[in-house]
Amino acid sequence: MSDLAIKVDRVSKKFCKSLQKSMVYGLTDIGRNLCGMKSDPHILRDDEFWAIKDISFEVKRGEAFALVGANGAGKTTLLKMLNGIFWPDEGKITVKGTLGPLIAVGAGFHPMLSGRDNIYINAAILGIGKKEIQKRFDEIVAFADIGKFLDTPVKHYSSGMFVRLGFAVAVHCEPEILLIDEILSVGDMSFQTKCKKKMDQFLTSGKTIVYISHNLDTVVNMCQRALFIQEGRMVYAGDSKNVVYEYRKSVLNQEKRVLSHGIRQGSGEVVIKKVELLDQNGEATDTFKPMSYLKLKVHYDAVQRVENPQFRFRIFTNDKTIIVEANSSDHSEQLGAIQGPGEICYEIPSIPFNVGRYPFSVLIADSTGMMVYDAHEHLHEFMVDPGSDNLDIPFRSGVLFVPGQWDLNSKTL
Amino acid sequence: MEHKHTVVQTYEPDNCLRQGYFTALKEIFNELFYNKWLIYQLFKRDFSAMYKQSFIGFLWIFIMPILNVGLFAMLGHSGIFNFGDINVPYPIYAILGLAYWQIFANGMVACGGSLTAVGDMVMRIKFSKKCVVIAAIGRGIVTFLVQLLLIVFLFMFFKIMPSKGALLMPLFAIPIIVFTIGLGLIVALLNSIVRDTGNLLTALISFYMYLTPILYAKPKVGILNQLANINPMHYFIAAGRDVVLTGHLTEPGGFIVSTIVAFVILFFGLMVFHLTETRITERI
CATH class of the missing domain: 3.40.50.300 (P-loop containing nucleotide triphosphate hydrolases)
Structure with missing residues (x-):
């Protein structure tokens, strides 16, 4: 001693x-x-x-x-x-x-x-x-x-x-x-x-x-x-x-325990069956490293035939500020008509997010976006976490993680 | 390095049970000796804060006994109250007695409430809690010393010469101080756990004052006489008064026994306090 x-x-x-x-x-x-x-x-x-x-x-x-x-x-x-x-x-x-x-x-x-x-x-x-x-x-x-x-x-x-x-x-x-x-x-x-x-x-x-x-x-x-x-x-x-x-x-x-007060609503012509997040190996997960690959996969079932529906994906901060919004209607091609079960994916090659927990929403609406068939508002979330083997990444505040570098040689005297 | 001087402290449950009485006693004395300066500072804190927001400040020390004695002099004068057989002017007799008594009365209230008064501090810093209780007696002692002036004035006013023993007056306060600290330690400990103790104490002390021959002479017979015979405070006050008025004690035996009792109570109080003080913080 x-x-x-x-x-x-x-x-x-x-x-x-x-x-x-x-x-x-x-x-x-x-x-x-x-x-x-x-x-x-x-x-x-x-x-x-x-x-x-x-x-x-x-x-x-x-x-x-x-x-x-x-x-x-x-x-x-x-x-x-x-x-x-x-x-x-x-x-x-x-x-x-x-x-x-x-x-x-x-x-x-x-x-x-x-x-x-x-x-x-x-x-x-x-x-x-x-x-x-x-x-x-x-x-x-x-x-x-x-x-x-x-x-x-x-x-x-x-x-x-x-x-x-x-x-x-x-x-x-x-x-x-x-x-x-x-x-x-x-x-x-x-x-x-x-x-x-x-x-x-x-x-x-x-x-x-x-x-x-x-x-x-x-x-x-x-x-x-x-x-x-x-x-x-x-x-x-x-x-x-x-x-x-x-x-x-x-x-x-x-936070996860407290947070999931999501809302589900919609008219029901198309139903979201399952929402999955996949990593670069195609494995389902809810934890990602900063700057890693993320793929959203939505399994849906179109109970009725609908023309040109749009899928919307939104990622939020904890205080519900939208960080990212992606809409399938932005794609240059039309989705066309859907009927019966199917799936649709959205890929982000590298998520520039800082450590934290990010709720997200998935929504299916008609071609005008006015009529919502099914929506999972804040029902899901994923976590960004460098993992215990990457502790040298310092924790900084802010929503985004930008892999910038300081150039210390550039200082002038 | 200064490794030799490093203090090692160990905290374990019930560790008071592991040490003998002798070790405990040694610890107590070391603690008090080491904390002399703290006791003085705590006393100063208490004392200088007392009259800080007050216009007449120290004059309060004179006002209380004069009011008390004045009331009794009035009661005696109109024949409602019988002082008994007193052969000096009543104010001298009564104020002398009260000067001694207030060491005990103020001391008990101050010591008993001392720990709860600094409860906030006890919760946040570790320091010697015994010192807080001991420092609380200081106010009573200062009041006593200041009241000596009042007594000198009274002797001059009535043109009476006190005995030479009057110079020993402060010495006769010591058994009272010892007695009060001993009881005060136990009351402070209990009061920090159960607040009823403090209220009960205030009630008991005024009751005790009337049972003790302070404002009247000790009756020759009757229940008050019997109670005075077993009352250490009576012996302390009587002896302290005798030494000023006549220079020789009327009941030296009782005074000596009471003084021994006072020291036993102090020992007991310190011991109980030392063995259980680790439990105070979480209950205060």
Whole structure:
């Protein structure tokens, strides 16, 4: 364990949903402990649930480690457990080194007292004595950039100033392990840059960071390893790129569950029997790599004979903006009359889509497009995903994936 | 590297059960010693915030006892209330008693509510929770010291000379402080889990005040006499008052026993608190 800063070994934590029962359980546990009895923490009592269950991981000294997951997954609870605020009900946590918790910046600030007073108090709470804080006082004030408001009660501070002061005190206490819960998102741009710099400095001096963020780019850039948790359980741990990939995939899968509120309507002269997506090998799939081949195949059944129907294919973003519309009537040739079962295909040689989930619609209408025989509106979707072997493709926002290249040699001095 | 100095912390369920009382005691003292500065800062936070948005600020420290004593002096003067046998001017007797009493009364309310008052902080940072409770007694001590001025003024007003023992007055506050912190730790712990504790405490304290001979002399017979005989606060206050007025204690035995009781309660309070404080955060 010599090079480990944090070791979390099969740790669980339970919480109680009911306040009344929580009081009773609290008193019972205290009573039992005082009588020298164990409190049987591994048993769930009525209305209790596991907020964290069976989580294990290790963080090496000098490493940046990220916790990712949706809101309510238990990231903050876990961070609080590393800090020793919550005590595990199962398992064991070992922390080597002094901790600098940035779980809630400015916790412990008294609104009525001035910034100056609060610096002293906050530092004392974080375990820093008088002399040390006097030495670093000017540095803290400079970093927080609160200048002339130093002697103003903090209740009159803007939320940005409040956070800056809190962060400044915490980092200048020079802990060996910094626990950061999504604070960069609060300050303005210049402060964010400052924080980022401070964190980099921190890492280069061989200290350790455990980091919670919803900014997955930062996670990948700053942290070597990460842990993805969901509903208090470990889903995936390892290299931060892989973890972020798994996390993103799971978010996409959840969207699928929520999204499919498609509509089916039409007069029924022609019915869509089946919609398939095929890859370049002709295999049916719903996941494609960016820039890969996609083929749509629509199996229909024309119950009545219809003249020159048109097939329409639309791809949408999640907020139902149309990205692509293709219509069979655009073809130079006429489709002619159809009757009975048949199929029609639409090919895209290379889909220029970014990672994401794309709903699509298929529609069959008469030659004017006014009368709809059958329509699958948003009934289907496909996913674009680089696959776990292509993680070097950085995730960028935007709907389209364009394989552009930077020409770094073209810079002029 | 500074590996030698690296602090290693381990969190495990029920880990209070793994250590003996001696280890726990050592831990408690290390923790308190290490956190002296924190206790002072917490006290300052509490104290300087108290009178921040107030015009007359510190004067409140004088107003409360004067109102209380004035009321009782009036009741006594009109014969509704019988003080008993007091051979010094009543205001001196009563304000002396109240000065000691408020260390306990203010202290209990402040200590008992201290953890819930900083509940937000407890949820977000790990720090020594004992220090919060201990720092809460500070306000009562300062009030006591400030009220000494009032007492000096009263002696001058009535043109009476206190005994030389009056200089020891602050010393006699120590058992009360010890007693209050001991009880306060347990009340704070219970209050953080069950809020009824705080309300119950406020009710009990005013009840307790009238049972303790503070605003009246200890009766010679009757139920109040018997209760005073087993009441540590009575011994603390009586001794503290005796030392100022006459210079020698009327009930030294009771005072010594009560002082021992106070230290036992402090030990017990610290121990209970130390062994169970890991459970506070999730219930607060």
